[in-house]
Amino acid sequence: MLTINNLTYRIAGREILSNASVSVSAGHHAGLVGRNGAGKSTLLKLISGDLHQDSGTIDVPKSWRVGRLEQEMKDQSRSLIDCVLAADTERTALLHEADHATDPNRIAEIHARLTDIQAHSAESRAAEILAGLGFDGVAQLRPLSDFSGGWQMRVALAAQLFSAPDLMLLDEPTNHLDLEATLWLESYLKNYPGTILLVSHDRDLLNKVVNRTIHLSRGGMISYAGGYDDFENMRRLRMEQDMAMAAKVDAQRKHMQAFVDRFRYKASKARQAQSRLKMIAKLQPISLVADEKGINISFPQPEALAPPLITIDHVSVGYEPGKPILKNLDLRLDPDDRIALLGSNGNGKSTFIKLLAGRLEPMAGQMRKSNKLRVGYFAQHQTDELDLDATPIEVMARAAPDLLPDKRRAHLGRFGLGQDQANTKVAQLSGGEKARLLLALMSRQAPNILLLDEPSNHLDIDSRQALVEAINEFEGAVIIISHDPNLIELSADRLWLVKDGGVKAFDGDMDDYRRQIISERREKNRGEKKGALPEKASAPKLAAAHAGAAASGPKVEPKPVPAAKKVAVSPEKKKALSNAELAVNKLTQALDLIEAKLADPSLYNNGGTAELQTWQTKHAEVKKKLSAAEETWLELSAG
Structure with missing residues (x-):
């Protein structure tokens, strides 16, 4: 305890x-x-x-190993998989000792220890964690130096998870994750x-x-x-x-x-x-x-403009000539749009927002904007561009020299930056206060459209709720990228999926998107055919093994086992996975039948209120069961 x-x-x-x-x-x-x-x-x-x-x-407790996120990975030349494997210091030490030990008794002890802590599955466990956090097999072999700071933090998180400490200390672990990786982490930590x-x-x-x-x-x-x-x-x-x-x-x-x-x-x-x-x-x-006392956030209301605000025809956009990230986009934005962008990091969500913000020009096609359109663009990396030696009121004066001093203070007050914060140097502000300062800066000219790229990072829960309320009260258009499902569900009424070089409307809500992610993972697992995932019991066994590490000395891993001989899935787990998949399929079919019945016009005629309520109740029950079944399948498949 x-x-x-x-x-x-x-x-x-x-x-x-x-x-x-x-x-x-x-x-x-x-x-x-x-x-x-x-x-x-x-x-x-x-x-x-x-x-x-x-x-x-x-x-x-003295026997507990305490794990915390490493803020800086030291050896940038190592591959991602090696960075994660190195987090298990007992394993690393024993590997070294195994190569030089000559005493038969000690050699036997080393290999017994390896068996206890499942060292033979170390590489597969590390690879599974990295995959869950968004690194495919090719990326796992690349050196750490190839990746930006945000992606390196993902590697640091993977290393912490892999080390399986008795006490895990996690400080905002989802800050550098996309929604897909956040959902995977949620399942991993839950178990x-x-x-x-x-x-x-x-x-x-x-x-x-x-x-x-x-x-x-x-x-x-x-x-x-x-x-x-x-x-x-x-x-x-x-x-x-x-x-x-x-x-x-x-x-x-x-x-x-x-x-x-x-x-x-x-x-x-x-x-x-x-x-x-x-x-x-x-x-x-x-x-x-x-x-x-709660935090208040309030965006200034924009001038009303006739639709559309932005029209995009056959547009391609990217960073290098001849290498577009997104191609052949045909989209339109209107003043009442509330759109959340879905898709894994690297698919082009931020690229799309930069196109709308005017930070990137189209490589091909045409983009037309309303003549009086004002755009407010928020990106979390902009905190690095703030003058740390200036106060918020000084920063606002430089950004909006035409505003009177009282107006500047009033605008900062809209975002919970009162007199004390307004006169405090930016370097001494909290992460949440800096984020609210950026929101104030991007909205100083009452924009007609808000482009919000991860606006909730560093905001506490109450501030996030205030942001949701501010977005819902805003009378212009809003485009959001966020790893926070709650923020998306409460502030967006349309979802666009950024994937495979395109941006298309997603027909469904966040629950449907979760189901799609699960389905895609299921298909991927079927197609890989590269051996079984680590047993679900391996994590508890590993933690228990580490708890007795002091008595047994450092841990070792034997030479890598060929893929065909790695840990096999137990018959019990195979049966559980099969049953979970069967349940998902049956409930999906049942939900389709119920939705077809609810779509029948005759159900709504002749005063059929009781029958309608019965079918609506069945729909809610089956949808709830399907969600639970999918989560069970996801937990089993994630190991």
Whole structure:
């Protein structure tokens, strides 16, 4: 069990954590939530030993290995697969020892240890994790130096997952992932046998991965059972109960004070009045759950323009002459469009947005824009372009010199940047505050269309909700790229899929897209025919093996086994996979039949309300069962 008692940590004299206590049992997955600056990342650094507390204790079992994301991969010349394999330091040390050992007894110990920790499957496990995070077989053999910082962070995450620590510390692990990789990670973490402390602002991830939520607020920590939605509901209920009790106590106090005020100077009632005063003094105030002030985000409303805003005819676009990323695009954007772009990273989503923003010119075809069109473009990498020595008000003055000072401050206020933040140097702002500054800059001219490329990175959950509300209140067009399914579902009413060099409308919602991803993975697994995936039991076995590493010494892996001889799928797993696939197929057929029935006009005639409700109920039930069956299949196939 991880135990934290009376933990206090200060930065420049300000208490970030104050006598905070919490415990997390072995095998539990705990989510750390709270406003930006509440101390979530600080707590992970204190647990990992990167920071040292001012007072209090952090007790981690001595046998536990603590894993955290490596911020910088050291050897850039290594292939991705080698970078991930190297994360298992026990394996690396034993491999070296195995090459030089001469004592027969020690050699036997090394190979016994290798068997215990399933070292023979190390390469296949590493490859499976990399594939889940978006690296195909060819990419896994390329050197790390070939990849940008965001992709290198994916490799670092793969290394952390592969090392299978007893306590995994994850700080915003989805920030550099696309939606497809996020869904894979969600499934992987959900089944992870070890203990997890997860800092995330992704509501879906918190709901599906964690079984305990720790809320950091005003220097303290309170633990709640369940995911984020459970936490919100319980916290709201606690607030309501505390407010009701506070009102009751306040009413008692007022009633007794009224008696005192009336009879204090009346001789016959003086003793009773003094008694009431003592009772008032004993009434303890109710400590209400802090109802933290929310962040407001509000985009200025644009001038109304006639449709279309942008027309694209047979356009191709890319970065190198003769090598378009996207080809033959035929699309149109209107003022009321709310569109989310789907597709794996590298397929061209950001390229498409840069085309709309005017950052890239068409290589072929024609793109026409409304004469008065103003475009607001947000990209997360723009934080690197901010002047760290300037304040937000200075940055805004340079970007909008025609605006009066009061107007500049008012515009920053639209994005939760009050007087204190507006006069603070950008270098000292939190990641969320920098993101809101970028939103303020891109919307300073009341654009007719918002182009948002991962706008929610570094925003806390409340700020993300404020962003959703701002998008829904905005009267112009919006194009969004996001790995946050919740943001997409609440703010987009159309989905476009960027894939195979094109951009096409996706006929369905996010649940349909999840099903498509699962189906594509299923077909891919069928076609690969390269041996079985690692057994689902391998992760728990690996974690258990590492727990006893101190007694057995470093771990070793034998020479790579030919692909045909790698770990085979057990008969039980084969049967479970077959049953899961059969269930998905049957439920899909049932859903098709029900939807065909619901599409029959006769069902809606002659007052058939009862029959209609019956079919609608069946539709909801089967859809729910299908979603569960698909998730089961995905978990089994992911191993």
